[in-house]
Amino acid sequence: MEKIVISGAGLVGAFWALAMKKRGHDVELYEKRSDMRLDSADGGRSINLIATSRALNAFSTVGVLEEVKKIVVPVTGRMMHSLEGDLTYQPYGRDESECNYSVSRALLNITLLNEAEKAGVKIIFSHELESLDPDKGVANFSGNEVVFDRFFGADGAGSPTRKELLRLMPEATESVDFIDSDYKELLMPAGSGNEYPMEKKALHIWPRGSHMLMALPNLSGSFTMTMYLPRTGEDSFENLKTKEDVTKFFEKFYKSSILHMPDFAAEYFENPQGKLGTVRMSNWVYKDKVALIGDAAHAIVPFFGQGMNCGMEDCFYLLSFIEKHGESWLKVFDDYDRYQRPNGNAIADMALENFVEMKEKVGDARFLLKKAVEHQIENLFPEKYRARYGMVTYTLIPYAKAQKAGLIQNEILDELTKDIQSVDQLDVKKAESLINERFVPFLNEEGIQLRRYQEGEKPRYIS
Numbered sequence: 001m002e003k004i005v006i007s008g009a010g011l012v013g014a015f016w017a018l019a020m021k022k023r024g025h026d027v028e029l030y031e032k033r034s035d036m037r038l039d040s041a042d043g044g045r046s047i048n049l050i051a052t053s054r055a056l057n058a059f060s061t062v063g064v065l066e067e068v069k070k071i072v073v074p075v076t077g078r079m080m081h082s083l084e085g086d087l088t089y090q091p092y093g094r095d096e097s098e099c100n101y102s103v104s105r106a107l108l109n110i111t112l113l114n115e116a117e118k119a120g121v122k123i124i125f126s127h128e129l130e131s132l133d134p135d136k137g138v139a140n141f142s143g144n145e146v147v148f149d150r151f152f153g154a155d156g157a158g159s160p161t162r163k164e165l166l167r168l169m170p171e172a173t174e175s176v177d178f179i180d181s182d183y184k185e186l187l188m189p190a191g192s193g194n195e196y197p198m199e200k201k202a203l204h205i206w207p208r209g210s211h212m213l214m215a216l217p218n219l220s221g222s223f224t225m226t227m228y229l230p231r232t233g234e235d236s237f238e239n240l241k242t243k244e245d246v247t248k249f250f251e252k253f254y255k256s257s258i259l260h261m262p263d264f265a266a267e268y269f270e271n272p273q274g275k276l277g278t279v280r281m282s283n284w285v286y287k288d289k290v291a292l293i294g295d296a297a298h299a300i301v302p303f304f305g306q307g308m309n310c311g312m313e314d315c316f317y318l319l320s321f322i323e324k325h326g327e328s329w330l331k332v333f334d335d336y337d338r339y340q341r342p343n344g345n346a347i348a349d350m351a352l353e354n355f356v357e358m359k360e361k362v363g364d365a366r367f368l369l370k371k372a373v374e375h376q377i378e379n380l381f382p383e384k385y386r387a388r389y390g391m392v393t394y395t396l397i398p399y400a401k402a403q404k405a406g407l408i409q410n411e412i413l414d415e416l417t418k419d420i421q422s423v424d425q426l427d428v429k430k431a432e433s434l435i436n437e438r439f440v441p442f443l444n445e446e447g448i449q450l451r452r453y454q455e456g457e458k459p460r461y462i463s
């Protein structure tokens with residue numbers, strides 16, 4: 001039994017504390033903020049997230065999936081809202097069973113904190129990491145010295161643990177790149193009988209070129225709306241100065257949404273404007289003492305819905321390497337850094353690509369044709385082909401391999417769509433032979449199985 005100290009009781013820190021406690025360690029979890037379960041200002045935040053295969057696999061491995069499933073809403077596809085108010089539904093997967101789960105970040109955090117506490121984790125709120133001396137095994141939280149055998153930094157995108165690692169390892173580097181769009185959240189309340197004002201099973205998107213609005217269902221019948229908009233320029237946060245500006249803007253671009261949002265203009269000025277960026281770090285571990293997990297290691301933009309999923313997968317990989325090496329931490333940390341860091345970089349890249357895709361390409365006829373063709377060949381050849389989106393979202397294929405697969409798929413789709421105008425003109429024989437020639441050998445070479453992650457299946461530890 002070791003003394004494990006974790007900085008940050010967000011989603012990933014609370015989950016990792018539970019995982020470590022279940023392995024029999026003495027776990028202390030420190031959190032800068034007060035207890036969100038008591039503080040309604042924090043606990044009531046509306047932010048919601050999409051949980052997919054990777055988070056579900058981690059939850060299942062640590063025995064918390066059933067608790068989490070009590071607070072989710074299944075989402076089976078995207079509903080696109082055109083400027084004219086037309087709706088187009090695109091299923092996410094091959095069928096309705098391939099769904100994602102919308103979950104409130106606050107509720108998920110509360111569930112994980114409760115489970116960690118029940119298991120015996122000691123949680124210390126309102127204590128902030130100030131300094132770290134891993135070689136001596138001592139950390140300082142708000143003036144209190146805390147000793148540890150192993151230390152995990154789960155303290156988010158601005159991670160103070162990461163800053164300490166940069167100080168300790170002069171060769172280490174970090175990069176922090178913000179995109180030119182910020183986000184703001186608004187609420188679409190439930191109808192009078194708590195009914196959902198729009199299709200409940202969908203992630204709704206209003207793509208408008210340089211900006212977009214998204215909506216995810218909450219358990220209560222409401223939707224959390226997130227608007228992504230450039231900071232400056234013609235259509236931008238900078239230019240929405242008054243209630244009239246906001247009303248005009250929403251009437252012009254997001255008219256179908258405001259039918260159900262009576263207070264959007266007032267709320268717009270009450271809710272904060274958040275920044276979005278990518279954080280990369282060259283070293284995720286320090287000797288056998290410290291490891292970064294979650295956003296502390298890899299904050300990414302939210303356009304693949306994978307930030308938290310990747311953080312949970314960090315924990316799953318750590319558990320895999322503990323299965324492999326026992327608590328031989330130098331080997332565990334070494335494997336974790338070598339194996340998962342490229343995956344963190346890959347999902348960071350893919351999330352940025354999705355940002356461009358969602359902003360600029362969803363209205364592009366060529367792009368839509370490629371997507372339609374891809375959906376078709378995925379259904380025709382399910383054993384040999386799965387779109388990158390599905391690999392990331394429904395399987396446990398490492399992100400870096402899914403990224404490589406996506407490059408080959410793009411070439412195949414370019415080839416298949418170059419001489420056609422609609423999906424009925426697809427040359428199915430050509431599609432099959434291209435898949436056989438280019439994609440199947442890649443899958444074999446990389447040892448990739450396209451099989452979907454089945455909820456609750458036995459953990460497939462990485463060896």
Ligand SMILES: Cc1cc2nc3c(=O)[nH]c(=O)nc-3n(C[C@H](O)[C@H](O)[C@H](O)COP(=O)(O)OP(=O)(O)OC[C@H]3O[C@@H](n4cnc5c(N)ncnc54)[C@H](O)[C@@H]3O)c2cc1C
Nearest residue numbers: 008010011012032050129155156294295305306307308309
């Ligand atoms: C708009 C938006 C939409 C998103 N959508 C999705 C999605 O659909 N799916 C998905 O998987 N991900 C999504 N994400 C990403 C997801 O929110 C994050 O990846 C996830 O919350 C990271 O969890 P974490 O525990 O690593 O970090 P955090 O949630 O940031 O938690 C870090 C914790 O550390 C604490 N802390 C900070 N400093 C200190 C200190 N000095 N001492 C002690 N504690 C400290 C903080 O108070 C906080 O509680 C989205 C993000 C955004 C912004």
